[in-house]
Amino acid sequence: MMTGQNGMLEVVDLHAGYPRRKVIDGVTLPPLARGGVHALVGPNAAGKSTLMRALAGLQPASGSVRLDGEELLGLPLAAHAARVTYMPQTLPSGVGLNVLESVAGAVRASGKGQDPRTPEQRALGVLERAGILALALEGLDRLSGGQRQLVSLAQSLVREPRVLLLDEPISALDLQHQMRVMRLVRELARERGMIVLVVLHDLQIAARWADGIVMLSSGAVAATGTPAEAITPMTLARVYGVDARVERCSKGSLQIIVDDDLHTAVPRT
C-alpha cells in the first residue's frame, strides 16, 4: 500500500471497539478520493457508527488513517476536528439556541482559524447554501425533523472539514428532504473537494447518490466498489441474509428488489 497520496483518505488495518470486544476488526478501505461521496452500508450492529467515530477521533482506534498523507490517529482532538467533522444521527431536543447561534457555535467551539469572517457570517453563508437562511433566527426546538437535519448538516459544514462523516443523515426524513440532503452533500463534496462518508440504510439511495460503496458486516469489509460492483445478489445474501435481485430500471439506475428472507426460521435481531 502506498503512503501519502494527496487528496485521499486511506484507512488501513483499523481496529476499534471495547477492550474485550473489537467492533471494528482490521478494516482496510480502498483510498477514498476527494470530491466523492462514499456510502457506508451494512446491517445493524455491523460497526458502521464505530468506524465513523473512530475515523473522527472520537473513539480510541489503532491502525492507520491517513488524510493527504498525514496520519490522523494520535492527533490531538482539536487538530483532528479541524480536518474531520462527524455528524451524529440526531440533534438533541430542548436546546434553547436558535439556528444561527447553533451553527456559529460550531465555529466558536474551538479556534476560529484564519477566516476573517465572523462565525455568524460564516454560518449565514452555509445556511444560505443549504437553502435555510429563512430559518436563521428560528429556535431549534421549533423546527421540523427535516429542517433539524439540514441545520445539523449546516453545523458540520460550517467547519469546512476536509472529511465529512455523516451518520444516517436521512433516516428520519421524507422523500423530498432525503433528496435535498443528498443533493446538497454531493454538490458540496464536488465543489469543495470534500471526502464524504455517509452511513445509509437505504441501499437504493446509496446506489443512486454514492460514487462508491463500502459494505460492512460484523466489523469487517464485505464488499467495496461502485454501487453496481458492491451491491449484488451475492453480497445482499451474504451480508443481509436476503434473497434479492439487483436490476436496472428503464432509466438505468440500480433497483434492489428483495424477494425473501433467507433465514425465515431464525428470528432476526
Place this chain on the structure above:
Amino acid sequence: MSEATRRHGAHVAGLDAEAVLGRYRALVRRRVVIVAGMALVGLAAFACDLVTGPSALTPVQVIAGLLSPESLTPPQRAIVFQVRLPYALMAVLVGAALSLAGAEMQTILDNPLASPFTLGVSSAASFGAALAIVLGIGIPGLPTDWIVPINAFVFAFGSVMLLQAMAARARGSGVETVVLLGIALVFAFNALVAFVQFLSSQEALQQLVFWSMGSLSRATWGNVGVMALVLLLVAPFSWLAAGRLTSLRLGEDRARSFGVDVGRLRFATLLRVSVLAATSVAFVGTIGFVGLVGPHIARLLIGEDHRFLLPASVCSGAVVMSLASVASKTLVPGVLMPVGIVTAIVGVPVFLLLVFRKPGRA
C-alpha cells in the same frame, strides 16, 4: 452567492444574509440590554436588602449613613456597617456564585434539574461542619471562627475530587455515571451527618442544625472578601469556557467533533462549580434553589448562548438571593429567619412551575 441563493430559493422569504445578520445583531443588542437590566434589578434588590431589617432605621437614614457615617449614632453605624452591608453583599455574592455554578452544572450534566448541590457538595460540607462543631475536629492552627467554614470547604471540595476519581475509574464515565456516583455521595454524607448528630450533645446538635439551615448572619467583612475574591477568580474562567459550553448543548459527540475536549471541559467546570459551591456553603450554609432556579430564569430570558446565559445567571442569582434576604427579614416582623428556609419556600413553587412547564420552550 446570489446564484446559489436563487437556486435554493432562500429569497422566497425575502431575506438575504445581510438582513438576517442585521436582525441577529439587534437580537444581541436586546440581550445585552436584558443583562444590563437584570444587573440594575440586582442593584435595586441589593438596596432593598440594605434598607430593610428589624432595627428602627429608615431607608433615608441608611442611605445617608452610607454616604456620611458621621450622621449615624455609633450603634446605628455598627448596624449599617457590620450587619446590613456585609449581609447584603454576601447575599449578592452567594446568589451570583450559586447561580453561575448551577448554570454550568446544568450544561455539563445535561440535566435541567441539576444544581451545585446535586452531586453531594452540600452534604459533604455539612459533614465537615458537623465534625468541626460536634467533635471539634479541624485543621490545627486556624482561628476558631474559621474552623467550621474551612472544614466545610475542605469536605465539599474533597467530595468533588472523590467523585471525579471514582468517575474516571468507572466503566463508561458518562454523565449518568457522574450523577449516580453523586447521588451515592449525597446518601453517604447524609448518613455520616446523621451519625454525628446521633453522637452529639444537645447543644452541639442545635448549633449544627442551625448551621445547616443556611443563614447570612455569619457574614463578616472577612468572609465577604474571600467570597468576592473567589467569584472574581472563577468567573473569568467560566466566561472563557462559554463557547465550549454552548457547543456541548448540541450533544457530546458533536461538541467533540467540533474540537472540544469534553472530558477536560467537564472536569474544569466541576472544579469551578465545586469551588463556588463549597465556598458558599462554608460561609452561609446550605442555600437551596438559587442554583437551580437562577439559571432557569436566565435561560427563559436570554436563551442558551452561554456568552449571555452565564452573565445573566450571575445577575438572576443575585436578584433572587437579595429578594430572599429581604423576605427573610420581613415575612415575620421583627424576626430574622435563616435565608435558607426562605429560598426553599420561594423556590419550590418556581421549581414545580418549571417541572410542569410545557416542554419545547426555548
